[in-house]
Amino acid sequence: MVATVASAGDDPAPRPRVVSPWNAANAVTASRYVTLPFLWWAVDRGYHQYATLFIIVCGVLDKLDGLAARVFDCRSAFGEMFDAITDALCYGFALILVASYGWAPVVPVVCVVTMGAANTAMRVIYARRAGRAVNYKSYAMERLVGLTGFLVGFATGGMEVTFFYWSFVPLMLIIVLHDGKRMLIDPVPVPVPGPMPGAGR
């Protein structure tokens, strides 16, 4: 079984603590994938309210996994990466779904998915530059991912779809350019012993 090393929080001489990837927080994260078939079913049938409900459940689970990580003290670099990948896959799938059914404009969705893929690639390059499994913590991207969940909800709920989708593209472009500079050009911070700063899990 693969285990991820996290740092002990309060020890005077911090030593690595092993956190299994089979923990409560990662289970909550994984459960988000269960909402996707239901979302697809609702969109396919044209049930706007049910589709909105399922994307809300997916978004709420995204918040609960961080809470579970704190409550059960199971933060790890793997969990943080798993959360980011799940965000990308769930919201990417949902955006493509609503665009393919004509509930959202295609061009902004293509722009968002392309920039999301570019951002993922830059994170991989950043981890290689760092020489360890590390996820660049972007405060801006965290907020944008939250808006991405809403973006799907705006499409399923028919709420100012054109306005929100076209406004989202320049915002995401600015954030991806900023984070790209930080990940690809700026020096990689040296890891400090102790609790992982700002780790989602």
Place this chain on the structure above:
Amino acid sequence: MNLVSDGAFRGVLSALTVGASLWAGYDVILLARLRGRGKGDPLVGDQRFGYAMGIAIGLLGLVGTLRFNGVL
């Protein structure tokens, strides 16, 4: 097949969006706390940029909700 009436559904969408937008107002406080701190520190710069983007996203949500309800 609906869960609630169209009016209630619009209300729920508006309330959720405004709620999330107001939560972004917390970023104003976080940004204010960073004033004068970590000039030249890229990690503080990341925080500052993130909170500013959070404020922009919150404003976007508010404007979109006002448009949705015919105010703007």
